[in-house]
Amino acid sequence: MSEKVYLSIYSKGFPVTKDHGEFQLIVPNNQNKLNLGIESNLALSSNWPAFISGFYEISEDLASNHKCILFESNQAAIIKGFPVREVGKRANVIVLIGTIMLENRELNAKQLAALDNLVDYLIKQYSTILAKNDQYLIEQLKNGLFLKDRVFELNISQSENISWYSDLLEEKKKWENIKGFSDKDNIIGGANVLIGTEADIYNAGLQGLVDGFYDPISKAIFPINDKLKRVSIPVVDDDAFLALKKDVIEIKETLQGVQVTLQDIPNLIIETIHATLNNILFNAKKKKK
Structure with missing residues (x-):
């Protein structure tokens, strides 16, 4: 599109x-x-x-x-x-x-x-x-x-x-509250992150206009105050993760057992029918005697 x-x-x-x-x-x-x-x-x-x-x-x-x-x-x-x-x-x-x-x-x-x-x-x-x-x-x-x-x-x-x-x-x-990026000559256009270095900020007296800088060499953003916030990433607790993994394995094994049981049902029905027929034939022979 x-x-x-x-x-x-x-x-x-x-x-x-x-x-x-x-x-x-x-x-x-x-x-x-x-x-x-x-x-x-x-x-x-x-x-x-x-x-x-x-x-x-x-x-x-x-x-x-x-x-x-x-x-x-x-x-x-x-x-x-x-x-x-x-x-x-x-x-x-x-x-x-x-x-x-x-x-x-x-x-x-x-x-x-x-x-x-x-x-x-x-x-x-x-x-x-x-x-x-x-x-x-x-x-x-x-x-x-x-x-x-x-x-x-x-x-x-x-x-x-x-x-x-x-x-x-x-x-x-990775960051919140970024309004834009600009070089030092255009920063009054509304961007709050300078494309350059920390030295550029202080040499040009831009401390009151920007909240951080983006260094194209390291390809990273560095804040100079607390206005830029890192995006929070949920941290997974190792113990909780292992416990969850164990629960998943147990559920999987249970389902596999149920699956095996379901697969055995036709064989069980056949065996039951055979046993019933054998009993009927055995009883019929006894009556003839």
């Missing part, structure tokens, strides 16, 4: 919506059209404008490699920002959010890797289009014609970095 990806795009200098003052939501062209959850929460976040402005001076290569992954109930999203540059025009920026609606299905590494690839591809395409910044483009954005359908089908066959995401999700299963 293919997953649906909902796309939302923010930029600057397009008088389409005024939801964020300096930055505008251009796809969809109305904040009321955003899905509840990750999309709407980001739109209302006080950190969101600062997050967007962080992509003005970044290089395209660095922007492409940045990671910001968010999770919410039955949703997962990848956010990417990209500089928009055109000769003779002022610098601009584009931020794209790709959100998967999971509908009670577990997220897997192929889906997340494919989502990353899709968002990376689309943001590069749209940054080129937005760089034109002409009147025709503005009219399209105003009328909601720039991207009539913001829902995309996720093609998991076009997935790279699957092993990286597989390691990440496998480790995530």
Whole structure:
């Protein structure tokens, strides 16, 4: 079953919506059209404008490699920002959010890797289009014609970095209260686990923003406070396990005995009939004498 990806795009200098003052939501062209959850929460976040402005001076290569992954109930999203540059025009920026609606299905590494690839591809395409910044483009954005359908089908066959995401999700299963993963430059986007090291947290002064870090080398999550909780795994008592195993063996032996008894019933019936017939014949012979 293919997953649906909902796309939302923010930029600057397009008088389409005024939801964020300096930055505008251009796809969809109305904040009321955003899905509840990750999309709407980001739109209302006080950190969101600062997050967007962080992509003005970044290089395209660095922007492409940045990671910001968010999770919410039955949703997962990848956010990417990209500089928009055109000769003779002022610098601009584009931020794209790709959100998967999971509908009670577990997220897997192929889906997340494919989502990353899709968002990376689309943001590069749209940054080129937005760089034109002409009147025709503005009219399209105003009328909601720039991207009539913001829902995309996720093609998991076009997935790279699957092993990286597989390691990440496998480790995530061991912990509760993870909102997302991000590198240090994008942490204000809403993630609470840094992709990096403990030194990165303290060097960048992120102690108040994150609850732990994911080390890609050791492929492990390390909490820095008590907000991240390990998922509790039931511990089996050895004595109780042995007692249960003994009970199971006894029940099995009893059932096997019952089975043998049931198998012997036809033979017992035949033997009884033979004995009865022999008695009848023996008594008949005695009477003749």
